[in-house]
Amino acid sequence: MRHTFFCIDGHTAGNPVRLVAGGAPLLKGATMSERRQDFMARFDWIRTGLCFEPRGHDMMSGGFLYPPTREDCDVGILFIETSGCLPMCGHGTIGMVTFGLEHGLIRPSSPGKLRVEVPAGVIEIDYKTEGDKVTSVKIRNVPSFLAAQGIRIDVPDFGPLSIDVAYGGNFYAIIEPQGAYKSLDDLGASRIVNLSREIRQLVRAAYEPVHPENDTIRGVSHILWADAPKGEGADGRNAVFYGEKAIDRSPCGTGTSARLAHLAATGRLVKGDAFVHESYICSRFIGRVEDEVMLGDQKAIVPSIEGSAIATGFNTIWIDRADTFWQGFHVT
Numbered sequence: 001m002r003h004t005f006f007c008i009d010g011h012t013a014g015n016p017v018r019l020v021a022g023g024a025p026l027l028k029g030a031t032m033s034e035r036r037q038d039f040m041a042r043f044d045w046i047r048t049g050l051c052f053e054p055r056g057h058d059m060m061s062g063g064f065l066y067p068p069t070r071e072d073c074d075v076g077i078l079f080i081e082t083s084g085c086l087p088m089c090g091h092g093t094i095g096m097v098t099f100g101l102e103h104g105l106i107r108p109s110s111p112g113k114l115r116v117e118v119p120a121g122v123i124e125i126d127y128k129t130e131g132d133k134v135t136s137v138k139i140r141n142v143p144s145f146l147a148a149q150g151i152r153i154d155v156p157d158f159g160p161l162s163i164d165v166a167y168g169g170n171f172y173a174i175i176e177p178q179g180a181y182k183s184l185d186d187l188g189a190s191r192i193v194n195l196s197r198e199i200r201q202l203v204r205a206a207y208e209p210v211h212p213e214n215d216t217i218r219g220v221s222h223i224l225w226a227d228a229p230k231g232e233g234a235d236g237r238n239a240v241f242y243g244e245k246a247i248d249r250s251p252c253g254t255g256t257s258a259r260l261a262h263l264a265a266t267g268r269l270v271k272g273d274a275f276v277h278e279s280y281i282c283s284r285f286i287g288r289v290e291d292e293v294m295l296g297d298q299k300a301i302v303p304s305i306e307g308s309a310i311a312t313g314f315n316t317i318w319i320d321r322a323d324t325f326w327q328g329f330h331v332t
Helices: 034-040 044-051 088-101 191-208 254-263
Strands: 002-012 016-020 059-066 076-082 113-117 120-129 133-140 145-155 159-169 171-175 220-227 234-241 276-280 284-295 298-305 307-321
Touching: 002 044, 002 088, 002 159, 002 191, 016 034, 016 088, 034 076, 034 145, 044 059, 044 307, 059 088, 059 159, 076 088, 088 113, 088 254, 113 234, 120 234, 145 191, 145 254, 159 191, 171 191, 171 254, 191 220, 191 234, 191 254, 191 298, 220 254, 254 276, 254 284, 254 298, 254 307
Parallel strands: 016 059, 076 113, 171 220, 234 276
Antiparallel strands: 002 016, 002 307, 059 076, 113 120, 120 133, 133 298, 145 159, 159 171, 220 234, 276 284, 284 298
């Protein structure tokens, strides 16, 4: 059986976004979180088929637009990438909102603003346009927080590291310069990828974070290597590892949110502060600590992330079960 998916491809700050505008499966669930669980249980072959080789690559990510389950939201988004079906994706949201607005797939109730239901909760969007183009998207993200500090691991052939874990829509193990880690450029992309796989396994063995209000959101999925900025006007730089071989080409939206929560919890940012975050390739997001809140008993912040995306073309993709690689593959 052949399944056809009509996609709008593009990128946000250099990292790919594939908006699946046609072919999304019908999902069960009273919330986007429940729909995420249903998708993972019944339709994960769509994610792997569209994101893994031969139809995708190690960095591929994107998602689907759905009618929201809530009356106070304009649209729902389900995220897919090589690392899984994520609760939240910042660069993906910026890309899918941009492509959806530019092609009439999203109809806001208030021009310039959106409320979007994602598996991690509800996010608020402010966007700017010039003519028929969306020039910037600012996400007021879900509450983000520091989950753990000072997790000690010993990385073979690298040495000891002290790692903090923060949540920004996904859980991140954050590594600041220390010991054998001097800077991103000192390590280089290949070394970052190889070390990150080992570090993620070691962190997972030592600690499993769980979201205080949604226990389906758990475990460290991403590694964020923090560094000093490289360009004028930036406040920090990072390389975010995800999947099995990917470094985020964008500054990473949920990673920036986690980093803002980390810096706020350790006294380095306060409410109202902006933080211009560079990616490994030096593209930028503007982050800001918008508010301080409580998430149950957990101190948290409300972060925002602002960036822009570019659509690069239409793509009609077939997943044909007569194809040996209909579910995709990845090479480790």
